[in-house]
Amino acid sequence: SQKIEQNSEALNIQEGKTATLTCNYTNYSPAYLQWYRQDPGRGPVFLLLIRENEKEKRKERLKVTFDTTLKQSLFHITASQPADSATYLCALVVYNQGGKLIFGQGTELSVKP
Amino acid sequence: DAGVIQSPRHEVTEMGQEVTLRCKPISGHNSLFWYRQTMMRGLELLIYFNNNVPIDDSGMPEDRFSAKMPNASFSTLKIQPSEPRDSAVYFCASTLEGGGLGNEQFFGPGTRLTVL
Numbered sequence: 001s002q003k004i005e006q007n008s009e010a011l012n013i014q015e016g017k018t019a020t021l022t023c024n025y026t027n028y029s030p031a032y033l034q035w036y037r038q039d040p041g042r043g044p045v046f047l048l049l050i051r052e053n054e055k056e057k058r059k060e061r062l063k064v065t066f067d068t069t070l071k072q073s074l075f076h077i078t079a080s081q082p083a084d085s086a087t088y089l090c091a092l093v094v095y096n097q098g099g100k101l102i103f104g105q106g107t108e109l110s111v112k113p
Numbered sequence: 114d115a116g117v118i119q120s121p122r123h124e125v126t127e128m129g130q131e132v133t134l135r136c137k138p139i140s141g142h143n144s145l146f147w148y149r150q151t152m153m154r155g156l157e158l159l160i161y162f163n164n165n166v167p168i169d170d171s172g173m174p175e176d177r178f179s180a181k182m183p184n185a186s187f188s189t190l191k192i193q194p195s196e197p198r199d200s201a202v203y204f205c206a207s208t209l210e211g212g213g214l215g216n217e218q219f220f221g222p223g224t225r226l227t228v229l
Contacts, residue, residue, distance in 0.1 A: 100158060
């Protein structure tokens with residue numbers, strides 16, 4: 001069956017450390033993978049998109065990797081800050097499905113000062 | 114631009130009542146998506162439209178749910194009759210889509226629905 005799995009446990013880290021979140025998928029052939037941030041009571045907000053032929057993408061303190069052999073994406077936040085505390089969602093875009101996103105369950109990140 | 118607008122923000126209703134959720138996408142976007150989010154099931158796509166035409170409604174849970182997009186600036190999601198298990202946060206999102214590029218989606222603030 002098709003599955004997208006993110007760390008189900010909340011991730012607690014100390015300010016200044018690097019947070020690493022995982023997104024694994026099975027039985028999908030995604031064309032793209034996107035990461036979103038969601039704060040309580042709000043809708044998800046787009047952060048980064050990575051294509052299947054890209055290994056890595058960076059934006060400020062954020063870095064995303066995409067390994068289609070391992071069927072995994074890693075999302076890193078370097079020099080984390082308490083303001084980075086939120087739930088992070090990965091989403092797959094599958095070929096020939098018109099840009100439809102399929103979301104993982106999300107990982108809650110808490111950065112302690 | 115004001116972003117994606119949803120109304121109402123909160124809705125409390127009794128089982129069996131009709132519920133209508135509304136969405137105004139970002140001007141110029143040609144694709145609109147309705148999602149439902151619960152703790153148990155996460156964020157699920159219900160239906161999406163491209164150029165006002167429903168493309169994929171495979172996520173609509175059952176016939177009690179229906180969605181329309183009469184024009185490029187307005188969409189509704191209707192539940193009739195509502196049931197307690199429909200309680201969730203419903204999000205609308207829009208994007209400028211072409212050829213399945215998977216562009217970023219812009220989400221509205223959501224409607225929190227509680228069915229008693």
